[in-house]
Structure formats: C-alpha cells, structure tokens
Amino acid sequence: MDLRHLIAPTADPKAGADAGPLERAFATLREQLDLSLDYPQGALAEAVQAAKSVTLPDRDETAVPFFTIDPAGSMDLDQAMCLERDGDGFRVRYAIADVPAYVTPGGALDTETRQRGQTIYLPDARVPLHPQVLSEDAVSLLADKERSAYVWDIRLSSLxxxxxxxxxxxxxxxxxxxxxxxxxxxxxDGSAPEGIALLKTIGELRIALEAKRGGANLPMPEQEVSKTDDGNYQLTFRPQLPAEEWNAEVSLLTGMAAAELMLQAKVGILRTMPAPEQKAIDRFRRQAKALSVDWPADQQYGDFIRALDRSNPTHLALIHDATSLFRGAGYTPFDGQAPSETIQAAVAAPYAHVTAPLRRLVDRFGLVVCEAVSQGGQVPDWVREALPTLPDIMRSTDQKASQAEHGCTDAVEAAVLAHRVGETFAAYVVDTDEKGVTVQLVDLAVTAKADGKAEAGTEVRAKLTEANIEEHQVRFELA
Structure with missing residues (x-):
C-alpha cells in the first residue's frame, strides 16, 4: 500500500472521544508503535532556528528550470529535475534537498532523527522524520522558492x-x-514541454538498460487509502502510472552514480540485496508452469516478472509468489576498503540511497559522502562515525513502517467490511501456505487471509467471518 498517495492527511488527527472506531484504531496503532506526532521541544527549537539562519550556497543555479514530480498534495519535496538533450545524448540535473545544512551533528534534532529513521505515512497523518518547518517549508524544494540543494549533474549517452x-x-x-x-x-497528449517529455525518453532507455543488466521490478498492485466525501475511508487498487516508473528511473540513476563515487573512495553506505538463490528461481518457475503461464527457458526472471499483467488473476498469483525472490535487502557501510557484497539484485548494480533525505535518514549521510568525494574534499568524521550505526537504525524503522502499513490496511479493510460479516464474496487465491490461503476479492481492493485450501490462481468463494477494526483483523473462510 502506498500511503504517500493519501487525500490530505492531517498533522492533528482525531483521537479523542469524538473519533470514530477507525480513527481510534489508527491512534492505538501509533501508540503501540511509539510513533509520536509531537517533536521534542529542543529538536523543534533547533529546526526553527536553522530555518531562519542557514545561509544558501554561493553557487547560483536558480536560472536552471528545475521541476518536481510527486503525489498530488505532497509538501515534503526531496527532488527536482532538469532534463535536456546533450548532443546525441542527455543531461540530467537532479537537485536533492540540502538537509545536512539544517541538522547540526550531535544536536537535539540529529538525535531525534536518528530515533525516527524515516517519515512514516498513515491514512490520517504522517509521522515526519523532520519537523514540518523544515520538511514542508524551509528545506522542501517548493516551486518559486530559493533553496539549498545537492545538485547531481549526470551525462548520458544516446542509449x-x-x-x-x-x-x-x-x-x-x-x-x-x-x-x-x-x-x-x-x-x-503531446502537450508536455521537451524537458518533461524527455522523462519518458530517458525513463524508457533506463528501463531497457535495467532489463539488459538482469534487474527486476516487482509490479505489486498498490492498495490506496483515501477519504470519501462523507469522511469515511475506502480502499482501491491504484495502478502505477508509467510516469512514476520513469521518475523512479531518474532516482535509480542517481543512486547508482552515488554508489560508484562511494566505491571509488572506499567509503560510504550501499543499499544491497543478494541475488535470489537458484532453488528459489526454480521454485518460481515451477509455480509458473503449474499456473500454465509460459516462461521461455532462455528468459531471465526479471524479464518474465516485468511482463506479468496485474489485472490477470493468474499473473497476480505469480506476482505475490515472486516476493520470495526479493529478500535480504539491507544497508552495507564501509570505510577503508570496498565491501565484498556491493550489488542490489533488483537494480542489478551497486546502488545507494541519496535522493530522499527529507524522508529517510541514511540519505543525509550518503549525500555528504558523495559531495565530498566528487569535490575532492574530506568526508567529515561525524559521517564516518555514523556509518556503522545506520543499518540497525534503518532496519528497525523499516520494520516499524511495515507494521504501520499492514496495521492500517487491515484496519481500513475491517472498517470497509464490518457491516458485511457473514457475506460471501468472489475472490482469487493469490498465495498459499501451511496456515491457509491469501485471497484477493474481485469487487473490493481487499487482500486477506482465508481458512481453507485451494490452488493459487483459482477463483473461489470466500465467506467473511471476522472484521475487527480494533484488532486490525479481517478473516475469511473458503465457501
């Protein structure tokens, strides 16, 4: 579920006596996960002072026509881009919000962000990594506002x-x-200026290169939580637009450039993931065969996954099964020599997180490393000292974000279905395990556990036996 695509989450959600059961469930989940909407006064005071006092860099590139692309309504804008032709190739300038300029190493704000790790999005609120005075104002790359940024200038060939x-x-x-x-x-419709139209050109070229490297993108369908006009919540499946994938390719391009700089200097932190074991690929191939989905023997698993159709129930079952190939992602810090493992298998190349410092802690440190290396400077001691601590911080906060996402999804599903306990729904089996099956309803954007046995990819009838908003619990049984 993509919780950045919400309709106006608030900074002060209802959690009192006048709140509904779903709002109370969200508040309880925040409490259980220790997700505080309030910032400690010391950290907030530092943020307010930094917003007033930070001096912008001398280098002036305000004449470069950067633009941002984000979910509608977003205010925490990490990236802005300028795309141009460069001879028979291309020039990508990618501006990243200069968070390091606003966070004093060892200060109260630095300490609090290391506790939070990342911005966590919920249907009724966002729990920000940085106070709003920074993340949605002073540091955010808002239109028509002069901002300090780390500018990546990347030249591309015609391919x-x-x-x-x-x-x-x-x-x-x-x-x-x-x-x-x-x-x-x-x-x-052809109305895009060339700078925007080049997003498709460059994005498609980068996607082709990813396929050539053996990379893979798992096209999981996204559940989107939104508010209806009467204030209730609903779930829908939101198909990913091609523009989102093209945009992601610019970020991936920058992350690959960052990894290259780090490896050359033998200092930094990579986002790594091992390649799937052959036995996992063999199992996935057997699953495709069992579902009668053709997979040519000479086709790489990434190309096969890329071609699957999320609207096809049989293919959807395979997409869920493919999650077994994308495991073991983590962060690998190094200082003095390059690590033995450098590849992010889904990217099929070394890769580092540097493009979302407003929303992800590790990016702040990666940016400082890369700028120092690129400009011939020294990586600051405070960055080197922090590198070994970042994997545990990010692992912990990733778990918390995942728990928040799943808990919110289950609560919304329960709210949507609460008045329909006992009804039977048309569904498809998208996964199986020793405890039962996972079904996706045909007419509602609900994916949930069900008691019973059936083959993945088959159409079934599923009876709703439980929809508990407080416990974030939805359960079916196969009819």
Missing part, C-alpha cells in the same frame, strides 16, 4: 548510459510543482 557525473551544493529554484497524473496526461 541512456551514464558517462560522467558530479555532485555539488548550489542554490536552486523549482519552476513547477507537478504531480504524476498531470505529467502523464501531458506526455500522452
């Missing part, structure tokens, strides 16, 4: 291959705040 890269600090000004739907419409 989209990176040929050179540099990163430096500069003052920038975004010229437009765009959302995915608008960008997709402009590109589809």
């Amino acid at each position: 989209g291959e990176a040929t050179a890269s540099e990163v430096y600090r500069a003052r920038v000004k975004s010229t437009a705040r765009l959302d995915y739907v608008t960008v997709q419409q402009q590109i589809d």
Whole structure:
C-alpha cells in the first residue's frame, strides 16, 4: 500500500472521544508503535532556528528550470529535475534537498532523527522524520522558492548510459510543482514541454538498460487509502502510472552514480540485496508452469516478472509468489576498503540511497559522502562515525513502517467490511501456505487471509467471518 498517495492527511488527527472506531484504531496503532506526532521541544527549537539562519550556497543555479514530480498534495519535496538533450545524448540535473545544512551533528534534532529513521505515512497523518518547518517549508524544494540543494549533474549517452557525473551544493529554484497524473496526461497528449517529455525518453532507455543488466521490478498492485466525501475511508487498487516508473528511473540513476563515487573512495553506505538463490528461481518457475503461464527457458526472471499483467488473476498469483525472490535487502557501510557484497539484485548494480533525505535518514549521510568525494574534499568524521550505526537504525524503522502499513490496511479493510460479516464474496487465491490461503476479492481492493485450501490462481468463494477494526483483523473462510 502506498500511503504517500493519501487525500490530505492531517498533522492533528482525531483521537479523542469524538473519533470514530477507525480513527481510534489508527491512534492505538501509533501508540503501540511509539510513533509520536509531537517533536521534542529542543529538536523543534533547533529546526526553527536553522530555518531562519542557514545561509544558501554561493553557487547560483536558480536560472536552471528545475521541476518536481510527486503525489498530488505532497509538501515534503526531496527532488527536482532538469532534463535536456546533450548532443546525441542527455543531461540530467537532479537537485536533492540540502538537509545536512539544517541538522547540526550531535544536536537535539540529529538525535531525534536518528530515533525516527524515516517519515512514516498513515491514512490520517504522517509521522515526519523532520519537523514540518523544515520538511514542508524551509528545506522542501517548493516551486518559486530559493533553496539549498545537492545538485547531481549526470551525462548520458544516446542509449541512456551514464558517462560522467558530479555532485555539488548550489542554490536552486523549482519552476513547477507537478504531480504524476498531470505529467502523464501531458506526455500522452503531446502537450508536455521537451524537458518533461524527455522523462519518458530517458525513463524508457533506463528501463531497457535495467532489463539488459538482469534487474527486476516487482509490479505489486498498490492498495490506496483515501477519504470519501462523507469522511469515511475506502480502499482501491491504484495502478502505477508509467510516469512514476520513469521518475523512479531518474532516482535509480542517481543512486547508482552515488554508489560508484562511494566505491571509488572506499567509503560510504550501499543499499544491497543478494541475488535470489537458484532453488528459489526454480521454485518460481515451477509455480509458473503449474499456473500454465509460459516462461521461455532462455528468459531471465526479471524479464518474465516485468511482463506479468496485474489485472490477470493468474499473473497476480505469480506476482505475490515472486516476493520470495526479493529478500535480504539491507544497508552495507564501509570505510577503508570496498565491501565484498556491493550489488542490489533488483537494480542489478551497486546502488545507494541519496535522493530522499527529507524522508529517510541514511540519505543525509550518503549525500555528504558523495559531495565530498566528487569535490575532492574530506568526508567529515561525524559521517564516518555514523556509518556503522545506520543499518540497525534503518532496519528497525523499516520494520516499524511495515507494521504501520499492514496495521492500517487491515484496519481500513475491517472498517470497509464490518457491516458485511457473514457475506460471501468472489475472490482469487493469490498465495498459499501451511496456515491457509491469501485471497484477493474481485469487487473490493481487499487482500486477506482465508481458512481453507485451494490452488493459487483459482477463483473461489470466500465467506467473511471476522472484521475487527480494533484488532486490525479481517478473516475469511473458503465457501
């Protein structure tokens, strides 16, 4: 579920006596996970002071026509881009919010962000990594506002291959705040200016290179939580727009450039994931055969997954099964020599997180490493000292974010279905295990556990036996 695509989550959600059962469930979940919407006064005071006093870099690139692309309504804007043709190739300039300039190492704000690790999104609120005075104002790359940024300048060949890269600090000004739907419409109807239209050109070239490397993108369907006009919540499946994938490719390009800089300097932190074991691929191939989905013997698993259709129930069962191939992701810090494991298997290349410092802690440190290396400077001691601590911080907060996501989804599903206990629904089996099956309802964007046995990919009838909002619990049994 993508909780960044919500309808106006608030900073002060209802949790009192006048709150409904779903709002109370969200509040309870935040309490259980120790997710505080309030910032400690010392950290908040530092943020307010930094917002007033930080000096912008001398290098002035406010004339570069950067633009942002984010979910509609987003205010925590980490990235802005400028795309141009460069001879028979391309030039990508990618500005990343300069969070390091606003966080004093060892200060109260630094300490609090290391506790939080990342912004966690819930249907009724977001629990920010940084106070709103920074994340949605002073540091955010909002349109028509001068901001400090780390600017990545990456040159690409005509095939989209990176040929050179540099990163430096500069003052920038975004010229437009765009959302995915608008960008997709402009590109589809031909009205997009060249700088925006190049997103498709470059994105498709990068996708082709990813496939050539053996990379894989798991096209899981996304459940989206939104509010209806009467204030209730609903779940829908939101298909990913091509513009989102093209946009993601620019971020991946930057993360690969960052990893290259780190490995050259033998200092940094990579996002790594082992390649799936052959026995896991063999099992996945057997599952495809059992479901009568053709998988040519010479086709790589990434190409096979990329071609699956999320609207096809049989293919959807395979997509769920493919999650077994994408396990073991983590962070690998190093200082003095390159690590033995450097590859992020889904990217099929070394990769580092540096493009979302407003929302993810590790990116702040990666940016400082890369700028120092690129500009011939020294990586600060406070960064080197922090690198070994970051994997545990990120692992813990990733678990918390996952628990929040699943808990919220289950609570919303329970709320949507609470008045329908005892009814039977058409569904498809998308996964099986020793405890039962996982079904996806045909007419509602609900995926839940069910008691009983059936083959993955088959159509079934599922009776709703439980929908408990407080316990975040939905349960079916196969009829």
